[in-house]
Amino acid sequence: MRTGLCGLLGPADVDQRVALCGWVARRREHGEHLAFIDLRDHTGIIQCVVDGRLDVRSEYVVRVEGVVRRRPEGTVNPRLSTGEVEIHDCTLEVLAAAETPPVPIVDRVEADEALRFKYRYLDLRRTKMQANLRLRATVNGALRSAMERNGFCEVETPLLWSPTPEGAREFAVPSRLHHGSFYVLPQSPQLAKQLLMVAGFDRYYQIARCMRDEDTRADRTVEFTQLDLEASFVSQDDIIAVVSDAVAHASEAVTGARPAEITRITWADALDRFGTDKPDMRFSMELIDLSALFATTSVRAFSAPSVKALVLSGGGSLGRARIDALIERAKGLGAPGLAWFRVVPGEGGATLESPLAAHLSDDERAGILAISGAVEGDLVLAIAAEHDLACGVLGNLRVHLGAQGVAEGEHRYVWVVDFPMFEGLDEEGNPAAAHHPFTMPHPEDLERLESDPLSVRSQAYDLVLNGWELGSGSVRIHRADIQRRVFDALGLSPEEAQARFGFLLEAFRYGAPPHAGFAIGLDRLIAIFAGEESIREVIAFPKTQSGADLMTGAPKPLADGALRDLGLVRAPAKK
RNA sequence: GGACCUGUGGUGCAGUUUGGAGUGCACGCCGGCCUGUCAAGCCGGAGGUCGCGGGUUCAAAUCCCGUCAGGUCCGCCA
CATH class of the missing domain: 2.40.50.140 (Nucleic acid-binding proteins)
Known part of the structure; x- marks a missing residue:
């Protein structure tokens, strides 16, 4: 033709x-x-x-x-x-012949996103969208070739899986042949890939679709894609090396440049210095610790376990309205308050201007300036609270005030390691798993699993790019005795564990190799490669924030006959 | 579950603060002219439930309440 x-x-x-x-x-x-x-x-x-x-x-x-x-x-x-x-x-x-398209097919006019979704097949004719999806294919190809080169075997795992009441909400699929019973769509192939390790596949990977019935964001949607991998007889460092290589390979295929060696930071340092477990390393603006300075303060607003601060360079020119908005934001994030100080010229050099400044001692005022390094024209923001809360809120403000778009500028990767094993307590007072319950505790902390569980680190690690979590992984527990102790720490009885993960625990009885793995969020990686701020720009047929598909109209009600076949009856409408 | 933003001819916007006739701009569309354009140009034209419902008012795109849709964020996402 x-x-x-x-x-x-x-x-x-x-x-x-x-x-x-x-x-x-x-x-x-x-x-x-x-x-x-x-x-x-x-x-x-x-x-x-x-x-x-x-x-x-x-x-x-x-x-x-x-x-x-x-x-x-x-x-x-x-x-x-x-x-x-x-x-x-x-x-x-x-x-x-063709009717006049309802959306312009040119890159310089960006139609409303809802219209673009409804007529996605027209939107995809645009050069930019063609480039985005073809870049996606290039990345997929590069990752596949990197995994193959490293000896990983591609295996497809089921989409119709078993419910595991833990973690994210799952999409349920009713069974026609087993009325009243449901499959669920996998949030990730986590358990399947661990079974592949028991099966002796040694190194597995898959470009896997994952589904989570949770509210969405610019960087999350209900249906997404991961490069999922797992390997046997390996350490955390081996996995980090393989993933780093795969990402570097993909980056090279797209940008022509291999990224520099990826630095590492511990979870505790990331929280302390950047106020988040996914630090944006493209700019500094690190958090400052004023706790020692205010350890014995008489100022009630600063009497707290931790006093953290942030210097906004040149922020002294911010008006009260802008500052009040920051205070509201901090309070909205759970902070008891947000103290602010403008650094202004004084008699003996720079001094602090603020409603609070008069209540501080001379030493405290001088200390803030000395420790923060703030100079005239800067704005110092401080929060006194529990350590994690103070860090977290300032970390949010840091990104709010300092970050550029995720896809702008350079690509700064960072490995975040030594995550805590548990994340606070659940309603029953048991520690809650920070990762998943099969994550191996840090060997140095194993002895404190019972005595001081919240201090136990895990062998879990995240890869972060420009402030987005690209993926996470861990060394898994392969020993029944350690798994038993972790379930105990989580308050999970043997019966409950058996009911939820019985097939996995049973498999582990027949010789489970030490293994570890990772999953990279491909939509996020590709969005950043493509210079996009939203993963929807690199997904062919994306869903809206409410999980709807505006092109097909899904989800839709099923006809009564179809419901009957599935053994379902329509519940009365919620009021 | 919550906060905020947006919704105006086919498309992108302005108009909404301070109520006064569906007003404007650009693109597209239709017709005419045009032999070197390329976001062609010139002339003319058509095209509207101002998301939807209710309220206030002599009068509502504009103010108020509700609702729907899309988005950003908090919660949530082991």
């Missing part, structure tokens, strides 16, 4: 007779005897010169036969990859 592709033609093809197929991107008519048609396919645009009138409109699908020639002197278009040539002596066949 065609001899080549639109965007690949150039001076080398001059005098060739070609047949091209594509969509009419634009037409420019110049009277009775001259018209230009920009023909578009996935490779680009070529200008076709037509002698005479024709009735082709935007987005008609046409086949053009003609001869490639150099454009006449002075008519070369340097903004077009094919701008040196054009097709002339054209005959044109309309393969399909």
Whole structure:
């Protein structure tokens, strides 16, 4: 039907007779005897010169036969990859007419996202969206080749899986043959891949679709993709090396540059210095610890286990309205308050200006300046509270005040290691698993599992890029005795553990190798590679914030007959 | 579960603060003119339930209440 592709033609093809197929991107008519048609396919645009009138409109699908020639002197278009040539002596066949598209198919106009979703197949015709999805394919290919090179075997795991009442809400799938029973769609292939280790696959990977019935964000949606991997007889460092290599390989395939060695930071340091477990390393603005300075203070607002602060360089010019908004934000995040100090010129050098400043001692005022290093024109923000809360709120403010878009500027990866094993207490007073209950405790902390569980670190690790969590993994527990102790610490009885994960525990009785793994959020990685702030820009058919598909209308009610087949009855509408 | 933002011809916006005739801009669409344009140009034209419902008012795109949809964020996401 065609001899080549639109965007690949150039001076080398001059005098060739070609047949091209594509969509009419634009037409420019110049009277009775001259018209230009920009023909578009996935490779680009070529200008076709037509002698005479024709009735082709935007987005008609046409086949053009003609001869490639150099454009006449002075008519070369340097903004077009094919701008040196054009097709002339054209005959044109309309393969399909098209209505005027409801969304513009040009990159410079961004239609409303809801409309783009409804007509996604038109939105995807745009150069940018074509590039995004093709970049995604490039990344997938690079990751596959890196995994294969490292000896990983691709295995597909089930989408219809068993409910495990833990973690994220799961999507349920009713069974036709087992009325009243349900499959669930996997939040991740976690247990399946551990079983593959028991099965002796040694190194497994999969580009796996995962589903979580949770509220969404710019960086999360209900259905997403992970590069999932697991390996036997390996340490945390081995997994970190493999994942680093895979990401570097993908980055090289996309940007041409291999990223530098990825630095590491402990979870405790990340929280203390950046107020988050996913620090954005592209800018400093680190948190400052004023706890020692205020350890014996008489100022009630600063009497707290921890006093942390943040210097906003040049922030002294912020008006009261902006500062009040920051205070509201801090309070909204749970902080008891937010103290602020403008650094202003004083009699003996810089001094602090604030409603609170008069209540502070001279030493305290001088200490704030000395420890923070703030200079005239800066704004110092401080929170006195429990350590984790003070850090967390300031970490949020740090990103709010200092961060650029996730996809802007350089790519700064960081490994966050030594996560805590448990994350506070649940309603019954038991420690809550910070990762999942199969995560191996840090060997140095194992002895405190019973005596001081909240101080136990785990062998869990996250990869962070520009403040987004790219993925996480851990060394898994493969020994029954340690697993028993962790379940005990979580308050999980043997009976409950058996009911939830019995098939996994049973498998482990038959010889489980030491193993560890990881999962990389591909949508996030690709979004950042593509320069996008939302993962929806790199997903072919994304869902809305409420999990709806505006193109198909899903989710939809099922007909009564279909419900009957599934053994379901419609509940009365919620009021 | 909560906070906030947005909703105006096919598209993108302005108009909403301070109520006064569906007013404006750009693109697109339709028709005409045009032999070197490329976001073509020029002339003309069509196209509207101002998301939806209610309220206040002599009068509502504009104010109030509710609701729906989309988005950002908090909670949530082992």
